Amino acid sequence: NAGVTQTPKFQVLKTGQSMTLQCAQDMNHNSMYWYRQDPGMGLRLIYYSASEGTTDKGEVPNGYNVSRLNKREFSLRLESAAPSQTSVYFCASTASGANVLTFGAGSRLTVL
Amino acid sequence: RKEVEQDPGPFNVPEGATVAFNCTYSNSASQSFFWYRQDCRKEPKLLMSVYSSGNEDGRFTAQLNRASQYISLLIRDSKLSDSATYLCVVTPTQGGKLIFGQGTELSVKP
16 A cells, blocks of 8 residues: 655755656546645645646746656656755645545755 | 634643644635644644534544634644644635645643
């Protein structure tokens, strides 16, 4: 019962470097999400994908791109990392029409 | 005004205490309401949904007040293991995106 799997769990980048956070779910969920969590800010939606082949911007999309590779996988890319992108990133998924999110364990990213 | 607001706390209570958290939301048409729990450095997990008539799950009681646009979570007989951050979550439309509050931190002391 893997649920939602994120990689990597930890990453340190230098300003300007690029990287991709990977997310995969094995629950046959249609919708997938990327959130970031910062102290005192709660979880903020970066991008989401309501179904395979579609992606939409959330509350804080600037500096990020996403790819819904197939139904299982939803990746988040930072093309040119900035210190303001230091955060904990959570991937989540849910079945269509449902409101209950299943989260991955999180990816802690530090940009120096 | 934020769409979903919570008192960030922290709430420091002794074991056995009763503690209540409130959460306000700005969109009067909001459809669904939830409480999630997040342990330190872990992912959020669903604690309970909040129904219009109010609902209870063991020591936890959730209530919704649509007129005043807030939901509440009551924890009775607090345990050390209840120490966590409690996140209020609102869905503005049916099947729409979930909006998270910033979380309320609870620390239960012996």
